[in-house]
Amino acid sequence: MFAPGNNPGKLQNAGVYGADSVIFDLEDAVAITEKDAARHLVYNAIKSINYPCEVAVRINHIQTPFGRDDLRVVLPAKPDLIRLPKAESAEEIRMIDEIISQAELDNGFEPGSIKIGAAIETAIGLRQAYEIATASKRMTFLAIGGEDFVADLKTSRSKEGRELFVPRSELLLAARAAGIQAIDSVFSDVNDEEGFIEEALMIKGLGFDGKSVINPRQVRLVHKVFEPTEKEIAQAKRILAAYQEALDKKSGVIALDGKMIDGPIVTRAERVLAYAAALKR
Amino acid sequence: MINTAGRVIPDTITGIAKVKPYAGPFAFVPEGRLVGPKIRASKPKSEKLLKSIEQAIDASGLQDGMTISFHHHFRNGDYVLNLVVEAIARKGIKGLTLAPSSLNDINDKIIPFIEQGVIRAIETSGGRGKLGKLMTSGKLDKPVIIRSHGGRARAIECGDLHIDVAFLGAPCCDTYGNINGINGKSACGSMGYAMVDAAYADKVIALTDNLVAHPLHTISIPQTHVDFIVELESIGDPKGIASGALRISRDPRELLIAEYATGVIEYSGYFKDGYSLQLGSGGASLAAAKFIKEKMLAQKITASFGVGGVTAPFVEMLDQGLINTLFDTQDFDIPSIESIKNNPRHQEMSASFYANPHNGGAIVNNLDVVILSATEVDVNFNVNVITDSNGTIMGASGGHCDTAAGAKLAIVVAPLLRGRLPMVLDRVNTIVTPGETVDVIVTERGVAINPLRKDLIANLSGAGLPLMSIEDLKQIAYDLAGASDPIPVSDEVVGVVEYRDGTIIDVIRKPL
Amino acid sequence: MGKLLQPGQAGTIESNDIIVTVAPAAEDGIVIELTSPVIKQYGNRIREVIADTLVSLGVTQAFVQANDKGALDCTIRARVQTAVARALQEGGI
Numbered sequence: 001m002f003a004p005g006n007n008p009g010k011l012q013n014a015g016v017y018g019a020d021s022v023i024f025d026l027e028d029a030v031a032i033t034e035k036d037a038a039r040h041l042v043y044n045a046i047k048s049i050n051y052p053c054e055v056a057v058r059i060n061h062i063q064t065p066f067g068r069d070d071l072r073v074v075l076p077a078k079p080d081l082i083r084l085p086k087a088e089s090a091e092e093i094r095m096i097d098e099i100i101s102q103a104e105l106d107n108g109f110e111p112g113s114i115k116i117g118a119a120i121e122t123a124i125g126l127r128q129a130y131e132i133a134t135a136s137k138r139m140t141f142l143a144i145g146g147e148d149f150v151a152d153l154k155t156s157r158s159k160e161g162r163e164l165f166v167p168r169s170e171l172l173l174a175a176r177a178a179g180i181q182a183i184d185s186v187f188s189d190v191n192d193e194e195g196f197i198e199e200a201l202m203i204k205g206l207g208f209d210g211k212s213v214i215n216p217r218q219v220r221l222v223h224k225v226f227e228p229t230e231k232e233i234a235q236a237k238r239i240l241a242a243y244q245e246a247l248d249k250k251s252g253v254i255a256l257d258g259k260m261i262d263g264p265i266v267t268r269a270e271r272v273l274a275y276a277a278a279l280k281r
Numbered sequence: 282m283i284n285t286a287g288r289v290i291p292d293t294i295t296g297i298a299k300v301k302p303y304a305g306p307f308a309f310v311p312e313g314r315l316v317g318p319k320i321r322a323s324k325p326k327s328e329k330l331l332k333s334i335e336q337a338i339d340a341s342g343l344q345d346g347m348t349i350s351f352h353h354h355f356r357n358g359d360y361v362l363n364l365v366v367e368a369i370a371r372k373g374i375k376g377l378t379l380a381p382s383s384l385n386d387i388n389d390k391i392i393p394f395i396e397q398g399v400i401r402a403i404e405t406s407g408g409r410g411k412l413g414k415l416m417t418s419g420k421l422d423k424p425v426i427i428r429s430h431g432g433r434a435r436a437i438e439c440g441d442l443h444i445d446v447a448f449l450g451a452p453c454c455d456t457y458g459n460i461n462g463i464n465g466k467s468a469c470g471s472m473g474y475a476m477v478d479a480a481y482a483d484k485v486i487a488l489t490d491n492l493v494a495h496p497l498h499t500i501s502i503p504q505t506h507v508d509f510i511v512e513l514e515s516i517g518d519p520k521g522i523a524s525g526a527l528r529i530s531r532d533p534r535e536l537l538i539a540e541y542a543t544g545v546i547e548y549s550g551y552f553k554d555g556y557s558l559q560l561g562s563g564g565a566s567l568a569a570a571k572f573i574k575e576k577m578l579a580q581k582i583t584a585s586f587g588v589g590g591v592t593a594p595f596v597e598m599l600d601q602g603l604i605n606t607l608f609d610t611q612d613f614d615i616p617s618i619e620s621i622k623n624n625p626r627h628q629e630m631s632a633s634f635y636a637n638p639h640n641g642g643a644i645v646n647n648l649d650v651v652i653l654s655a656t657e658v659d660v661n662f663n664v665n666v667i668t669d670s671n672g673t674i675m676g677a678s679g680g681h682c683d684t685a686a687g688a689k690l691a692i693v694v695a696p697l698l699r700g701r702l703p704m705v706l707d708r709v710n711t712i713v714t715p716g717e718t719v720d721v722i723v724t725e726r727g728v729a730i731n732p733l734r735k736d737l738i739a740n741l742s743g744a745g746l747p748l749m750s751i752e753d754l755k756q757i758a759y760d761l762a763g764a765s766d767p768i769p770v771s772d773e774v775v776g777v778v779e780y781r782d783g784t785i786i787d788v789i790r791k792p793l
Numbered sequence: 794m795g796k797l798l799q800p801g802q803a804g805t806i807e808s809n810d811i812i813v814t815v816a817p818a819a820e821d822g823i824v825i826e827l828t829s830p831v832i833k834q835y836g837n838r839i840r841e842v843i844a845d846t847l848v849s850l851g852v853t854q855a856f857v858q859a860n861d862k863g864a865l866d867c868t869i870r871a872r873v874q875t876a877v878a879r880a881l882q883e884g885g886i
């Protein structure tokens with residue numbers, strides 16, 4: 001869930017809504033004249049407040065005058081992850097990686113403890129998605145920035161989202177090839193719950209691991225969409241039980257209900273149970 | 282003396298004949314009989330309609346030192362209280378005790394008359410704005426007496442509060458004094474608070490801007506209780522009396538609180554077909570109404586009755602058949618007024634039927650679930666609704682301690698911090714509702730169950746709620762806000778908080 | 794450091810925020826003028842946080858006007874840091 005970095009009230013309450021990750025935004029949410037103030041607010045919030053989830057900071061792009069200052073001020077507070085908007089090259093990631101490594105050293109943080117996530121928001125960025133995803137061991141996810149992407153494509157967003165179909169798929173492919181997560185874009189109409197759920201179901205179907213939201217009310221909706229049903233959980237348990245039984249008996253072929261169970265099916269079952277367990281938290 | 286809520290109560294207090302310390306919600310056993318108004322004789326062909334408020338004051342026999350009362354059904358749209366007090370001042374009458382069912386911001390206008398000595402004592406449910414500050418200042422002749430709605434009805438009926446003259450704003454009044462609240466431009470719906478005053482005051486003056494021919498056919502206050510009638514251009518501002526339908530909050534914190542409160546109800550063990558419910562009128566309560574409705578529809582649960590303070594979301598549930606009947610002591614918005622007017626399942630009730638602890642059984646005794654708000658709560662589950670964190674009177678006791686005592690499940694909702702101020706404290710400034718009657722406290726950061734309620738602790742453990750001890754909740758608040766300095770308070774008692782049974786649960790001391 | 798040359802301001806009038814204006818002072822020491830709805834409960838603490846933050850930034854001579862709307866300590870620190878940084882830039886506020 002995004003929270004604007006220049007809003008003290010929102011920063012202090014951001015952890016209350018059950019989001020898996022809060023992203024303190026120093027970029028689009030903050031006017032140029034307040035960029036300095038926002039990074040101080042974010043630094044102090046992270047240092048003083050105990051957030052029950054992952055804390056990420058969306059910095060300004062590393063090639064703007066603000067990006068480096070953002071990192072300089074915010075890293076000593078030890079955010080869990082730095083999110084780079086409008087990523088277009090592996091080089092950008094490497095630059096940030098270096099700065100983070102130095103900060104970890106200077107502050108005595110465990111090396112590698114601060115991660116990086118990159119948002120792809122342009123056609124050029126998408127072309128480099130795999131390179132970006134593999135540019136650093138810190139890379140944890142690729143996200144797609146829907147609004148900006150669509151502008152870059154020189155079209156507009158539609159309900160069915162056809163214009164983003166290929167970018168979403170390509171991003172997902174790159175993320176999977178690199179072994180990292182894929183996160184979908186924000187949905188700006190906070191009052192359109194139905195539309196939100198439709199889009200969330202669609203991207204879940206595509207294989208996305210999660211979705212960015214801009215409003216606390218949307219957090220619950222994402223969890224509902226991604227929550228495995230009772231049936232799915234029961235089935236996953238049966239699959240893993242059958243798999244375990246076959247292993248114990250050392251039998252060659254594993255089957256359940258007349259269907260073969262192989263590696264991918266077991267992995268998917270484990271994923272379902274892991275997700276269900278995480279949601280119980 | 283120290284009462285069982287742990288508060289220091291002076292042995293003697295000006296204006297209180299015998300100081301009875303609070304000893305538990307049902308400890309005090311009343312004795313004696315109810316009182317009644319002076320016997321009146323009336324002749325046929327008598328004319329009750331008078332030409333002006335001044336004439337009515339004369340006819341009532343009002344003298345220095347007497348007690349006058351008003352209802353607050355018009356909230357911040359009320360003209361009656363201010364007009365009458367001003368007229369009394371012009372007549373040179375002084376030293377009165379003002380005993381309205383409550384006071385609002387609009388009543389700041391009477392401050393000059395208090396300062397001039399027209400009014401020298403106040404007994405009410407609460408006060409706000411500048412008047413609230415004045416009530417906390419100790420400038421009256423005796424401490425302000427704060428009573429709940431049930432407590433006020435009790436006091437009136439047993440004679441603790443003797444009303445000499447009741448001035449009642451009447452949205453619809455016929456020429457012989459039959460009154461209802463549902464017709465006319467100043468309609469307010471239920472006249473629950475006024476009904477008690479009308480039955481027990483020595484003299485009752487009806488003030489109306491909607492005089493109709495005798496007889497009225499829907500009667501809330503009968504002609505047998507009314508002595509005189511005054512017709513005015515306007516008794517209130519309709520916009521202040523009833524808002525458009527109160528809308529459900531969009532504030533994500535309030536929604537989260539409402540969601541947790543709903544979860545508490547759902548898993549409490551009380552959420553079943555035929556249960557009963559009362560909701561407040563605050564943002565979180567209204568949002569809870571929406572969530573509870575969804576659960577009731579999904580689980581096919583109908584409430585046998587609802588109690589209010591009625592607002593549009595509650596009326597919607599009545600209309601949709603989710604609630605069988607509403608017992609209504611006060612209507613807040615236009616849909617509620619329309620409903621009580623047109624729907625026989627929406628019933629008016631007096632403040633005594635609602636919450637009086639010393640009668641054959643008020644409706645709060647039958648209540649399963651109530652959601653209440655708070656200005657502060659403490660680690661003993663005590664609740665403050667009357668003073669703010671500076672110790673100034675700015676709220677009202679209302680039906681808070683009545684419903685908490687009567688209901689099987691009393692839930693208090695509040696944000697954990699208001700601004701920078703923690704709402705969960707070691708010790709509230711003023712206790713209105715004792716912790717032994719409060720079951721669950723719900724904030725957006727955690728839910729605390731009263732350790733006395735082992736049954737709730739068991740039922741709610743699997744509900745997916747952020748349960749924690751009240752101490753932990755307090756600690757979260759203080760970790761965020763930082764430790765605060767205590768506010769300096771003098772020894773001077775400026776207010777007395779009566780529990781619903783007439784015992785004294787706390788006093789308000791003047792802030793320095 | 795120690796002395797500012799021009800004033801710097803940060804913060805807004807929104808709830809949970811504080812407007813801090815840090816200006817040069819004639820004499821040594823930190824003078825704080827504070828308004829706050831929670832001045833009785835947190836007045837001392839707010840002043841303490843402002844002063845401590847200034848000292849940690851090396852500022853020992855300043856006149857501070859603070860208009861608080863219920864800001865937590867972390868927000869107060871941030872606003873003081875920004876106000877000082879702005880005061881030290883060319884052009885002041």
